[in-house]
Amino acid sequence: MGIGIVILVLVLSVGLPTINRIRDKNTASETQDLMLSLDRSIREVYSEGPGSRRTPKIEIKRGDFQIDEVKELMIWDFETSVLLTEPNITVKRGTLQITTLPTKQSRKYETNFMINYTGLVDLSLKNANTQFSGSNTLSITNIGTKTGNTIPTILIETL
Numbered sequence: 001m002g003i004g005i006v007i008l009v010l011v012l013s014v015g016l017p018t019i020n021r022i023r024d025k026n027t028a029s030e031t032q033d034l035m036l037s038l039d040r041s042i043r044e045v046y047s048e049g050p051g052s053r054r055t056p057k058i059e060i061k062r063g064d065f066q067i068d069e070v071k072e073l074m075i076w077d078f079e080t081s082v083l084l085t086e087p088n089i090t091v092k093r094g095t096l097q098i099t100t101l102p103t104k105q106s107r108k109y110e111t112n113f114m115i116n117y118t119g120l121v122d123l124s125l126k127n128a129n130t131q132f133s134g135s136n137t138l139s140i141t142n143i144g145t146k147t148g149n150t151i152p153t154i155l156i157e158t159l
Contacts, residue, residue: 126157
């Protein structure tokens with residue numbers, strides 16, 4: 001009985017961190033794919049002109065997904081136990097910028113996925129207080145240029 005408990009403790013102490021690292025890497029890969037897919041949708045409605053619309057589905061399992069209308073950024077942050085990039089170094093994958101920052105906890109990192117639309121489009125949320133979590137269907141629509149603005153406005157809302 002005692003040997004079985006010792007073996008179980010050893011398996012869990014070695015196995016759980018490995019499982020968590022695999023889970024974190026999988027989340028990072030899914031996040032990267034989702035961010036690039038959303039970026040593709042935004043750029044397609046931008047290039048097709050006013051009235052163009054896409055309705056992608058997103059699923060936020062972990063972290064904080066937000067759209068910053070003031071800075072024209074799409075951002076997804078989450079905490080991980082995996083060092084996905086060198087700390088404090090931004091890595092670019094196409095339009096996606098990935099930065100990993102150390103936290104105060106040992107072996108915990110804050111990973112930031114970001115796409116900047118400054119000078120390309122004016123990102124606008126239909127409801128400024130939109131909280132993105134769980135499964136969502138988004139509507140991404142090119143509503144043309146607003147008065148006094150020279151770049152098109154891309155309206156994003158949850159359906």
